[in-house]
Amino acid sequence: MRIYELGDGVPETAVVGSVHGDEPCGERAIERLVSSDPTVKRPIKLIVANEKALESGVRYLDEDLNRAFPGDPDADTHERQLAHNLVRELRGTTVLSLHSTQSYAEPFALVDEIDAVSRAICPYLPMEHLVETGPFSDGRLIEHAHTIEVECGLQGSERAITNAYWITRAFLSATGALPAPIEGDVEPPLSLHRRDDDDVTVFHMLDQIPKQPAETYEVFVDNFERVAPGDQFAAADGERYNADTEFYPVLLSAYGYEDVFGYAADCLGTLA
Structure with missing residues (x-):
């Protein structure tokens, strides 16, 4: 772990990057923030988590860190x-965990469950979707109290790195750790601007969508867009997958996971 602390006192706000070694956007966002020497209103802890996997350019060395919490x-x-050491470092803090994905280019947030912290912070983050993972939080960092996980964009892309930085700034402003607006810095890209009256649409994960062993996989629907009963949403070696019931795809991709396409979710409404 690489740890930075900005400001005086005991940090109550933390940002974690590169839980997975093949997702460098978090590390790059943290390093950019540190090098900018920002004016800090409240102390901050910034952690580059899986340095060894990051140096090797692999997702993990022995097992998926984001399935290993609380650790041992x-x-x-x-x-x-x-995982054990990271949980110890994060104790008593409100946490932003930065990730990237192969399934969706736009940022979205995930939480174990909607609580007072996610209600207070997520409307101020530049994203339109919030996912409650519920039964699929086992072993993930978002089981840690007061933790918001964000998929910042497509894995390995420059856009994910840029998004991660501005999402970090928005999170730290929303928690009172950094001033807003940001003085002396460039404006975030237009894609990360949200109007004040934009609501965050909330989804709840219902089930995994398994996929059979195959040589080729295809996905025919978009994440967060309704899939109606009977719609074809994917294929494995040409064999069709059709929806039995209505659902909303989350983290759905052809090759993002080994044995599942992604998740089926329900739409709960909006968070103003």
């Missing part, structure tokens, strides 16, 4: 020991 200091794997 005596574990046989690098990631499970790291």
Whole structure:
């Protein structure tokens, strides 16, 4: 772990990047923020989590860190020991965890469940969708209290790096750690501007969408767009997958996961 602390006192706000070593956007956003030497109103902790996997350019060394929480200091794997140490560093903080994905180019947030913290912060982040993971939070950092996970864009893209930086600035402003507006800095890209009257649409994960072993996979629908009963949404080696019931795809992609296409979700409404 690489840890930075900005400001005086005990941090109550933290940002975590590069939980996965093949998602460099978090590290790049943190390094950009640190190098900008921002004016800090409240102390901040910034953590580049899985440095060893990041240096090797792989998702993880022994096991997926974002399935290893709360961790174990005596574990046989690098990631499970790291999970324990990371939870210890984050104790007592409100956390933003930065990720990227192969399924969706626009930023969106995920939380274990909608609570007072997500209601207070997410409307101020430059994104339109918030996902409640519910039963699919096991082993993930978002099980840690007061944690918001954000998929910043497509994995390995420059846009994900830019998005991660501005999402971090928005989060730190929303928690009172940085002033807003940002003085002396460039404006965020237009794609990250949201009008004050834009609501955040909230989804709740219902189930995983399994995929059978195949050589080729295809996806025919867009994430967060309604899939009606009977609609074809994917294929494996040409074999069609049709929806039995209405659902909203989340993290749906052809090759993002080994044994599932992604998740089926319900739309709960909006968060103003």
